[in-house]
Amino acid sequence: MAPPVSVFRCLAFGLGLLATLTGARAQNADIVFFNGKIVTYDTDAAEALAVRDGRIAAIGRSADIRALAGPATRVVDLGGRTVIPGLIDSHIHAIRAGLTWRTEVHWTGARTMAEALERLRKAAQTAPKGSWLVVAGGWIEGQFAENRRPTQAEIAAAAPDHHVYVQVLYVSVLLSPGGLEALGLTNHAELASRVKIETGRDGQVTGWLWGDNRTISDLYDLLPRPGFEQKLAGTRAFFRVLNSLGVTGVLDPGGYNMPISEYRPLFQLWRERALTVRVVYSLCAPRPGHELEDLQAMTDAMPMGFGDDWLRFNGIGENVTWGMYANDNSTPADRERLYQVLKWAVPRSLTATFHWHNNRTVHHLIDVLERINRETPVASLRWSIAHLTDASPESLQRMKAMGVGWLMQNALYFRGEAFLGQRGAEAARMTPPIGTALRLGLQVGGGTDAHRVMSYNPFVSLQWMVDGKTAAGTPMRAPEEMPTRLEALRLYTLGSAWFAFDEGKRGSLAVGKLADLAVLTKDYLTVPVDEIGSIASLLTMVGGRVVYASGPYAALEDKTPAD
Ligand SMILES: [Zn+2]
Numbered sequence: 001m002a003p004p005v006s007v008f009r010c011l012a013f014g015l016g017l018l019a020t021l022t023g024a025r026a027q028n029a030d031i032v033f034f035n036g037k038i039v040t041y042d043t044d045a046a047e048a049l050a051v052r053d054g055r056i057a058a059i060g061r062s063a064d065i066r067a068l069a070g071p072a073t074r075v076v077d078l079g080g081r082t083v084i085p086g087l088i089d090s091h092i093h094a095i096r097a098g099l100t101w102r103t104e105v106h107w108t109g110a111r112t113m114a115e116a117l118e119r120l121r122k123a124a125q126t127a128p129k130g131s132w133l134v135v136a137g138g139w140i141e142g143q144f145a146e147n148r149r150p151t152q153a154e155i156a157a158a159a160p161d162h163h164v165y166v167q168v169l170y171v172s173v174l175l176s177p178g179g180l181e182a183l184g185l186t187n188h189a190e191l192a193s194r195v196k197i198e199t200g201r202d203g204q205v206t207g208w209l210w211g212d213n214r215t216i217s218d219l220y221d222l223l224p225r226p227g228f229e230q231k232l233a234g235t236r237a238f239f240r241v242l243n244s245l246g247v248t249g250v251l252d253p254g255g256y257n258m259p260i261s262e263y264r265p266l267f268q269l270w271r272e273r274a275l276t277v278r279v280v281y282s283l284c285a286p287r288p289g290h291e292l293e294d295l296q297a298m299t300d301a302m303p304m305g306f307g308d309d310w311l312r313f314n315g316i317g318e319n320v321t322w323g324m325y326a327n328d329n330s331t332p333a334d335r336e337r338l339y340q341v342l343k344w345a346v347p348r349s350l351t352a353t354f355h356w357h358n359n360r361t362v363h364h365l366i367d368v369l370e371r372i373n374r375e376t377p378v379a380s381l382r383w384s385i386a387h388l389t390d391a392s393p394e395s396l397q398r399m400k401a402m403g404v405g406w407l408m409q410n411a412l413y414f415r416g417e418a419f420l421g422q423r424g425a426e427a428a429r430m431t432p433p434i435g436t437a438l439r440l441g442l443q444v445g446g447g448t449d450a451h452r453v454m455s456y457n458p459f460v461s462l463q464w465m466v467d468g469k470t471a472a473g474t475p476m477r478a479p480e481e482m483p484t485r486l487e488a489l490r491l492y493t494l495g496s497a498w499f500a501f502d503e504g505k506r507g508s509l510a511v512g513k514l515a516d517l518a519v520l521t522k523d524y525l526t527v528p529v530d531e532i533g534s535i536a537s538l539l540t541m542v543g544g545r546v547v548y549a550s551g552p553y554a555a556l557e558d559k560t561p562a563d
Contacts, residue, residue: 028052028070030544034062036078037523039085040509041490049083051515054544058511074556076539082523084489085508086248086516086542087458088278090445090496091318091353091386091407094242094250095266095281096258097451098235100136103226107139108455113146117158124159132182132223133159135166137452140414142472152176152207165223169414169453170213172198173220179207183222191218217256231265238451239277243548245458246518246537249506250277251407251445251499253318253353253386254284260298270311276547278516280314280500282353285341288322292341295320304349305501309514309543314500315351316341318386324354324368326387328361335368342372346381353384353407353499359392366398379403384499387411387449389432390423396437405443405499408432408491410461414454416470429478434465434491438483445499446492462488462524463532485525485532515544519553 029050038046038059048065050058058065069075105123110116116139123133141149155164156176164176165183175183185192194215198208211219226234242250260283269275283298285291295316306313319325321341323334345352356362365385372378385399386407399406412419412431420428430436437444446465450456464470465488468477483491497507506514519539522531539556540548549557 027068029057029065029068029073031074031076031546032065032069033076033078033083033519034066036080036519037082037525038509039082039486039489039525041486041494042508042510048078049509049517051541051544054515056509056511056513056515059509076553076556078519079552081538082520082525083509083517084246084520084524085493086506086518086540087246087492088249088251088445088496088500088507089242089247089447089450089456089458089492090251090499091253091409091447092250092450092456093252093255093452094238094277094279094450094456095235095252095263096255097456098238099231099262099265100134100226101234101238101241102230103234104134104136107135108451109143109457109460110139111143111145113144113148113150113154116144117150117154120155120158120164124162127162129161130163132163132165134223135164136220137167137169138450138455140168140471142414142417142470142474147472149208150174155207165220167216167220167452170216171210173209173211173216174207175209176207183219185219185222188218188222191215191222195219214256221257228265231262232268235265235269236274236276239275240548242456243276243540243542244537244550245456246520246535246540247277247456247458248516248518248540248542248547249496249500249502250279251314251447251496252279252281253355254282255318258284259286266311273310275310276542278310278506278542280312280502282315282317282351283313284317284319285321291321291337292344295341296344299348299350304351309505312500315353315381316345317353317384318355320352320354324365326355326357327364328358330361330364335364338365338368339371342368343375346372346376346378349381351382351384351499351501353386355386357387357389359388359390359395362388362391362395366395369402369404370398373402377403382443382499382501384443384445390419390427391433391437393433393436393440396433396440396442400440400442403443405445406437407445407447407499408434408437409447409449410454410464411449412476413460413464413469413471416474416476417472420474420476425476428476430481431477433481434477434483435481438487443495443498444491445496446488447496457533458492459524459535460533462492463529465491466532467529489524515541517541521551 031051034048046059048062050068107116163182166174196210198206200206321338324338384405448454494507497503518537521536539553546556546558
């Protein structure tokens, strides 16, 4: 009879074997991609990648990675295709875009006026007669072969039984005949006084209205608002469009007329675990003159960093105080008000992002940030200035010295010709100064500022970063201000992730990081430059979930819980 100790040993051995087997099974990947070109920033291009439990489990040669597949592993042949880290737009009004996505007509990417008008005509076929058809920006005449804006007669002909509203940036709006009355502008005297009605050479009104950023926003707000279900469906649909272009994350800076109630559709999708894009958002001060009290009330129940990897609160801005919101004529009182808000924000570890356009006045903003920074260093808070397209090296240096980053967008893709007209070719050569910022070691995030002032397409933005050409093809930037393709991609991934405090867990393809990635239709690194803008995703994964798949991979898509 065997002594008890042997029994114990047998038992121990048995348990050990069982544990090893369980361990081996646990090592099996959930999904394996092989035979591709995996873009990593720190190792030579790898061929294959394994995902387990929502994270990247291994990267390497195809044979080694395939060995991690078990019976239940999905094994995907990349067929030589390129895989990039999921793209992160560091400044996009994605929440607002989602609210109206289903009730607007989109001219984004249309190459001719005929194509744009056809989209309007098509929408008119299904929209109830007498309702509004709204094109809320995202286009510029330079993208059309005709290189001009539509006329009132053209939009009326495309949709004779509807009211039509066509917005260009935050600059002008074209209404179909009778549009002013239908919009009810006559009941809003103060707003009407700010709107400039264009007349042609014949003295007749053309249908075009002009105004500043705020005026155009207020005009838009006279349009009928979509219902909650439309907002919900629109948010899902817009996020899917972003997924189709390889976007896995956004940083959303709120915006005009975005009361907290407008975040409900987003919050509902998060509760249902139906988000397909990681959303990191900041909140704007809703009322001029009440910034501190409003931001205090809004953040009382929502501390910095509140949320999870799908939805997270990321501080205040891009409108922190109305008087310091791209205000070229700010007063000492405006600057003092911002100082007071930031003094309150620092001990709460709130990050802050500031919307500012012109370098010639940004010193007023930077002065306030430096005043705060002298009292308490702000580097750990990762503040940022958004836009500042014509930033001078001096402004960038002052930002770098404080650890304040720069959220840079492709505004000049649409507005390049206007900039050239106002500032000349010499200024355009270093606008925006992407190369200078990189040489300074400034933190820079890529992005679009979509969807009204720009296309949301990240590949259009990436192409513009590396070739400096406008939608109409006008070259602008000097070679020393052009990043390489890999540098541009880095800004659009790791660069953006930094502003969300997330560079340690996403923004690059590395073992242990969240499995956020995109398999591309074409090789971003080698395709002719002018084809970068037409790249799309064939498969987009967020946290190990295939949120979008098409073509050869269509069957791999994981339906979200609410589908
Ligand atoms: Zn902005």
